[in-house]
Amino acid sequence: MAPARARPAALSLSARRALWAYTFLALPMAFYVAVRLAPAASALVISLHQWNILSPEKPWVGLANFRELRADPLFWKAAGNTLRYAAAGIPAQIGGGLGIALLLQRVRRLRDLLRALYFVPFVTPIVAASWVWQWMYSPQFGPLTRIFDALGLPAPAFLRTPGQALYAITAMVVWEFLGFQVVIFLAGLEAIPRVYYEAAAVDGAGGMGLFRHITVPLLNPTLVFSVVYGTIVYLQLFTQVLNMTFGDPGGPLGSTETVVLYVYQQGFQRFRMGQAAAATVVLFGAILAITLVQLRSLSRPVEY
Amino acid sequence: MAPRTAVPTGGAPARAAGRPWRDAWASLVLAAGGIPIVFPFLWMLATALKTPQEIFEPHFWPHTPTLANVREVLLATQFPRWFGNSLGIALGTTASVAFFDSLVGYTLAKLRFPGREVIFGIILSTLMIPTEMLVIPWYVMSARLGWIDTYWGIMFPGLMSAFGVFLMRQFMAGVPDELLDAGRIDGVSEFGLFARIAVPLVRPALAALCIFTFLGNWNAFLWPLIVIQTPAMRTLPVGIALFSGEAGSSWHLIMAASSLAVLPVLAVFVLLQRHIIEGIVLTGLRT
Numbered sequence: 001m002a003p004a005r006a007r008p009a010a011l012s013l014s015a016r017r018a019l020w021a022y023t024f025l026a027l028p029m030a031f032y033v034a035v036r037l038a039p040a041a042s043a044l045v046i047s048l049h050q051w052n053i054l055s056p057e058k059p060w061v062g063l064a065n066f067r068e069l070r071a072d073p074l075f076w077k078a079a080g081n082t083l084r085y086a087a088a089g090i091p092a093q094i095g096g097g098l099g100i101a102l103l104l105q106r107v108r109r110l111r112d113l114l115r116a117l118y119f120v121p122f123v124t125p126i127v128a129a130s131w132v133w134q135w136m137y138s139p140q141f142g143p144l145t146r147i148f149d150a151l152g153l154p155a156p157a158f159l160r161t162p163g164q165a166l167y168a169i170t171a172m173v174v175w176e177f178l179g180f181q182v183v184i185f186l187a188g189l190e191a192i193p194r195v196y197y198e199a200a201a202v203d204g205a206g207g208m209g210l211f212r213h214i215t216v217p218l219l220n221p222t223l224v225f226s227v228v229y230g231t232i233v234y235l236q237l238f239t240q241v242l243n244m245t246f247g248d249p250g251g252p253l254g255s256t257e258t259v260v261l262y263v264y265q266q267g268f269q270r271f272r273m274g275q276a277a278a279a280t281v282v283l284f285g286a287i288l289a290i291t292l293v294q295l296r297s298l299s300r301p302v303e304y
Numbered sequence: 305m306a307p308r309t310a311v312p313t314g315g316a317p318a319r320a321a322g323r324p325w326r327d328a329w330a331s332l333v334l335a336a337g338g339i340p341i342v343f344p345f346l347w348m349l350a351t352a353l354k355t356p357q358e359i360f361e362p363h364f365w366p367h368t369p370t371l372a373n374v375r376e377v378l379l380a381t382q383f384p385r386w387f388g389n390s391l392g393i394a395l396g397t398t399a400s401v402a403f404f405d406s407l408v409g410y411t412l413a414k415l416r417f418p419g420r421e422v423i424f425g426i427i428l429s430t431l432m433i434p435t436e437m438l439v440i441p442w443y444v445m446s447a448r449l450g451w452i453d454t455y456w457g458i459m460f461p462g463l464m465s466a467f468g469v470f471l472m473r474q475f476m477a478g479v480p481d482e483l484l485d486a487g488r489i490d491g492v493s494e495f496g497l498f499a500r501i502a503v504p505l506v507r508p509a510l511a512a513l514c515i516f517t518f519l520g521n522w523n524a525f526l527w528p529l530i531v532i533q534t535p536a537m538r539t540l541p542v543g544i545a546l547f548s549g550e551a552g553s554s555w556h557l558i559m560a561a562s563s564l565a566v567l568p569v570l571a572v573f574v575l576l577q578r579h580i581i582e583g584i585v586l587t588g589l590r591t
Contacts, residue, residue: 018417020494036430039441106330117338127541128562132348187585240527280437
């Protein structure tokens with residue numbers, strides 16, 4: 001409680017502090033409005049118009065772009081593929097990441113070195129790594145083909161065939177994110193109070209029992225985070241796909257096409273801005289839904 | 305998410321009991337599993353050091369390693385320029401994000417003023433907007449303002465980050481008010497309180513934010529690919545992609561360019577390894 005006679009001064013002090021706050025926030029707020037919110041609204045508006053970016057004419061077409069999207073088999077292919085990437089990649093990187101993290105917990109001397117080994121792809125420039133993987137998959141001269149040859153097996157065509165191209169790219173993405181998952185899981189495992197394991201061990205729980213009844217439930221927030229993070233990564237898949245199928249973006253028969261690649265091709269190669277914007281609105285809806293699910297499941301308290 | 309408690313943590317007690325054979329066994333499995341992780345790097349280097357004829361021969365390591373490919377990429381392409389472009393853009397963006405995000409985080413955490421929650425809500429809401437949705441309007445805006453094919457055009461979308469604000473606000477909340485009040489009594493300005501008292505106390509979080517902002521911008525691909533039009537303006541990812549696309553089956557050159565892009569990053573990673581990994585734990589898990 002300030003003394004009564006100090007009140008006018010205190011008021012002007014808090015007013016001055018508020019003025020400082022607005023000064024600090026002025027430029028950033030201008031940025032968030034001009035470079036984030038206004039463009040997002042603008043994307044919505046563009047999605048309701050027909051526009052080829054060059055012509056000054058921009059007729060309002062209502063939901064026609066969304067209807068065209070619904071009628072375009074390539075968009076459905078891209079949407080289906082995007083889900084296929086996620087369905088193949090997320091379980092692989094979460095399962096692999098958890099397994100490696102559990103093994104790393106048992107290692108003492110070489111732990112940092114081994115952890116770094118798995119983490120290196122995560123900091124490797126993605127475009128360069130994508131070209132290296134494209135070369136690895138080369139049907140004539142790639143090392144994988146040679147391994148199959150040496151074993152006397154017919155070599156897979158990898159990126160050159162619709163049945164395998166998507167999974168060949170997924171393998172590269174998993175390679176890239178595995179080490180990140182390992183670090184996340186190691187942190188999650190480190191946070192579990194040891195007393196639970198000791199209590200359960202006293203009660204006679206074995207290794208598998210400890211894993212199922214202690215590790216997995218208490219790791220739940222980490223698992224939820226990993227699934228949501230992974231889903232958002234896979235929904236936005238673009239760089240790896242474009243670079244690994246550079247000569248034929250979208251792969252054989254559109255088998256590696258993703259939603260973002262579709263946006264890029266429609267917007268910046270075919271100049272159908274309205275339809276590209278409509279596809280981004282659909283993507284926004286999907287990411288928004290996932291984020292809301294994440295907020296709900298993460299705000300649930302964890303009982304230790 | 306990860307609670308900071310005084311309770312001993314760190315998993316099953318079997319580890320504490322210490323069984324050396326388990327340690328060795330796990331190390332062995334992990335080292336074997338690491339082979340496919342490392343293999344692409346070795347394959348890249350091996351190809352980069354081979355002659356154009358040798359890359360199609362079946363042996364793995366070049367018989368007579370040559371730096372001719374590296375020399376050709378450095379001298380016959382604009383690779384050094386692309387590298388410089390990327391470095392400048394990533395450093396500039398990182399400096400901007402570090403300054404503005406910590407300032408906004410500090411203001412939202414430590415100053416009281418009307419509208420504080422609303423402003424935080426507005427900034428946070430932009431996190432849900434995917435970049436892909438913004439590139440078309442950014443392109444239209446850049447075309448109108450003459451920003452196409454300029455450094456400013458490449459950089460402007462990344463100058464601030466809502467994630468960074470969210471992160472810095474959380475860490476700034478931990479700065480004791482008593483310290484700031486003591487500074488006020490000593491006549492430190494409001495900006496001085498931020499720059500001289502608050503920022504030094506959140507240095508680890510700020511370092512993590514800088515590392516990830518740098519990495520993100522170093523890797524940025526979609527927007528630079530759209531806004532860049534001339535070879536001289538390319539960033540490293542765009543340069544490598546378009547150069548490789550043009551090089552066709554000259555894999556010795558593509559791999560030499562890739563090696564030149566990858567090796568400096570690996571060197572930095574080896575130096576900063578601990579900070580990078582701890583940064584993920586510090587920032588990634590505190591959702």
